Amino acid sequence: MIFALVTYFLATGWLVTAIPGSTPVGRWVLAIILAGALFASVLLHELSHALVARTRRVEVDEIMLFIFGGVAKLKGEPRDALSDLLIAAAGPLLSTGLGLMLLAIAQSLPTGAPETLRAGLSWLGLINVALAVFNMVPGFPLDGGRILRAILWWRFDDYERATIGAARTGKVIAGLLMGIGFLLIAATGNFSWLWEILIGWFLWSAANHSVRMSRLRGAVEGVTVRDLITERVPAIRADHDVRVALAQASQMEPTSELAVVERDRTLVGVATVDALEEAALETPQRPARDLARPADDDQVLSPDVPANEMIARIARIESGLVLVVEDGRLIGTVDPKALLSALQKLEPPQRSGEEPR
Numbered sequence: 515m516i517f518a519l520v521t522y523f524l525a526t527g528w529l530v531t532a533i534p535g536s537t538p539v540g541r542w543v544l545a546i547i548l549a550g551a552l553f554a555s556v557l558l559h560e561l562s563h564a565l566v567a568r569t570r571r572v573e574v575d576e577i578m579l580f581i582f583g584g585v586a587k588l589k590g591e592p593r594d595a596l597s598d599l600l601i602a603a604a605g606p607l608l609s610t611g612l613g614l615m616l617l618a619i620a621q622s623l624p625t626g627a628p629e630t631l632r633a634g635l636s637w638l639g640l641i642n643v644a645l646a647v648f649n650m651v652p653g654f655p656l657d658g659g660r661i662l663r664a665i666l667w668w669r670f671d672d673y674e675r676a677t678i679g680a681a682r683t684g685k686v687i688a689g690l691l692m693g694i695g696f697l698l699i700a701a702t703g704n705f706s707w708l709w710e711i712l713i714g715w716f717l718w719s720a721a722n723h724s725v726r727m728s729r730l731r732g733a734v735e736g737v738t739v740r741d742l743i744t745e746r747v748p749a750i751r752a753d754h755d756v757r758v759a760l761a762q763a764s765q766m767e768p769t770s771e772l773a774v775v776e777r778d779r780t781l782v783g784v785a786t787v788d789a790l791e792e793a794a795l796e797t798p799q800r801p802a803r804d805l806a807r808p809a810d811d812d813q814v815l816s817p818d819v820p821a822n823e824m825i826a827r828i829a830r831i832e833s834g835l836v837l838v839v840e841d842g843r844l845i846g847t848v849d850p851k852a853l854l855s856a857l858q859k860l861e862p863p864q865r866s867g868e869e870p871r
C-alpha cells in the first residue's frame with residue numbers, strides 16, 4: 515500500500531520535473547526501483563539498531579516496517595544509559611551516512627552519465643537524510659526521543675522517570691504536528707496535510723503506550739516471582755500410569771496442560787490433557803512420563819525472576835501454564851489473579867492526571 519503510494523507519487527510527480535525528457539514507462543520503472551530502494555534503506559536503518567543492540571547484549575525480538583520508518587523491537591531493556599544511547603543513535607547515523615554517500619556519488623557522476631541515475635541517487639540520498647532528520651525529532655519513541663531518554667537516564671539515574679519524561683516531550687511534539695496539520699488544512703484547503711495529522715496521531719498513541727508500560731514496570735519494580743507464587747500447580751506424577759494421572763488431573767482446576775514431575779517433584783516436562791485422554795483409551799498402562807515433552811524456556815521461571823521479565827515471558831507462551839522451578843524441582847505456579855491484585859496494591863495512588871515530577 516505504502517509502496518504503491520510512494521511509486522505513484524514518484525512516477526507522476528517528482529520524476530516528471532526531475533528528469534524532463536523521460537517517458538512515462540521509464541518513470542514508472544524507475545519509481546518502482548526507487549520505492550524498493552527506500553524500503554531497503556528503512557530496513558538497513560532498523561538493522562543498524564538491532565546490530566548495536568546485539569553488541570550491547572540486548573536481545574532483539576523482530577523488526578517491523580511502518581509507514582515512515584520501522585521499529586526494531588527489543589526483547590529486553592538496555593542495561594545502562596550508554597547502551598540506550600548507542601542503540602538509539604545507530605539508526606540516524608546510518609541513515610545520514612548512507613544519504614550523504616548517495617548524494618556524493620550523484621554529485622561526482624561524470625557529465626555523460628544518464629540523468630536517470632543521477633536523479634535516482636539524489637532522491638534516495640535526500641530521502642535517507644530526511645529519514646534521519648525525522649527520526650531525530652526528540653519525542654519518544656522516535657530515535658531522537660530515545661536519545662533524550664538516554665541523556666535523562668544518565669542525568670537522573672532513573673530509567674522510568676527518563677522514559678516518562680521523553681514520552682511527554684513526544685506527546686508535545688505529536689500535539690504540535692497535529693495542530694499544525696489542522697491549521698494548514700484550514701488555511702490552504704489542501705488535504706495532503708492529513709499525513710501530518712496521521713503521523714502526529716501515531717506518535718501520540720505510541721508515546722501514551724510508552725508511559726503506560728513504564729508505569730506498569732515501575733509498579734512491579736522489586737516484585738519477583740516468589741512474591742506471586744501459588745503452590746496449587748496442576749502436576750501429575752511421571753511414574754503413574756496414564757489412567758491414574760488423568761484421574762489425578764480431574765481433581766484439579768481445569769487446564770489444558772499439566773506439569774509432569776517425579777516423586778520428589780523434579781520437573782520432567784509438560785503433557786497436554788488431550789494427549790493423556792487419547793493415551794488413556796489406547797495404552798492406559800503407559801507411564802505419564804512417556805507423554806511428557808520438555809517445557810518451554812519461557813514457561814519455566816526461577817522464583818527470583820523479576821515480575822517485569824515474568825510478564826514479558828508469560829506473554830510469549832501458548833498454554834499459559836507457568837512453572838516455578840527451583841533447583842530442578844517444581845515448587846509452584848504463578849496465578850494471574852495474584853499478579854493483578856499485587857499490581858493493584860502497588861499501583862501509585864495518583865493513577866490519572868499528570869503528577870508533577
Ligand SMILES: [Zn+2]
Pocket residue numbers: 559560563605606649657
Ligand atoms: Zn531508528
